[in-house]
């Protein structure tokens with residue numbers, strides 16, 4: 521079917537160049553900020569080089585993991601938690617070793633967390649926040665013990681309190697964003713579902729008349745731009761009124777469904793079959809001229825004629841009359857359908873159970 525083939529095309533894997541993750545970028549920016557500390561004489565060259573080397577190693581490690589698809593082996597392939605934990609750990613260790621870098625700790629920590637709120641569960645976010653706060657408090661206390669609980673210790677403690685009050689706010693915002701994303705995803709899914717449903721005929725599951733008009737317009741556009749031919753077959757089940765009258769409307773419905781299923785199975789992936797109305801069906805054959813279309817129609821007619829409806833029908837079989845027409849460049853779709861309809865009328869007039877087409881196309 522057409523939708524399936526479109527979906528298949530849409531779902532084809534595109535060549536993706538692995539990128540550096542946002543968290544790795546934050547770590548690199550953090551290393552860059554340390555360069556400023558170093559240039560201004562706040563930290564030693566050795567510290568800067570060591571931190572830069574560690575950050576680079578972590579970035580390369582995660583890049584490699586994503587590049588070779590090793591992340592797919594994990595339950596959460598974005599590896600947000602380990603990435604975030606690694607980057608926060610580096611910042612905390614540096615803050616412990618070089619006190620002045622604490623200035624950069626809070627803003628970078630908040631930026632790192634802001635990425636986490638898109639991927640991590642609330643429980644993971646709370647856990648990570650508590651771990652960070654505990655580690656940061658330990659650093660402050662350890663340093664206070666070593667240097668004495670003086671003014672600097674109180675400043676650090678105030679900064680810690682501010683962070684402790686900011687992080688829950690951040691988690692709250694994150695939860696709101698996650699809820700909104702979930703709602704958006706559900707709405708998009710529902711919209712797709714309704715779109716798909718509105719294009720289908722309820723009884724047979726085939727495209728309905730409205731969708732067929734869209735498909736015909738697309739086929740016409742494609743033919744006009746590419747110069748490739750396309751043809752249509754207007755298919756009608758013979759004496760369907762009689763089938764209904766003799767076997768009941770419900771049996772008629774079953775025949776329509778069974779025929780639709782087998783017809784769908786007998787056409788190419790690129791062909792489009794829809795219910796044009798009542799017992800009439802329309803088959804669009806892209807890249808097919810009149811000869812090919814007549815062949816297709818004839819095959820479908822024979823195929824259908826040999827379908828065994830012994831358990832449903834007194835007359836055991838159904839037959840089709842089919843009118844075929846090839847698109848003439850620039851003509852209106854209504855004219856194309858009208859020619860197929862004339863051919864179908866001819867087929868009915870000539871005794872039914874046959875394929876006809878209008879000569880001189």
Ligand SMILES: Nc1nc2c(ncn2[C@@H]2O[C@H](COP(=O)(O)OP(=O)(O)OP(=O)(O)O)[C@@H](O)[C@H]2O)c(=O)[nH]1
Nearest residue numbers: 756757758759760761762764769770772773798799
């Ligand atoms: N069971 C069932 N019948 C339907 C449905 N839609 C239309 N019909 C019936 O299909 C029949 C179509 O009959 P006609 O258009 O007269 O054509 P026919 O009996 O096939 O005669 P020919 O086309 O000349 O061979 C009508 O009796 C409709 O009521 C449907 O969804 N289910």
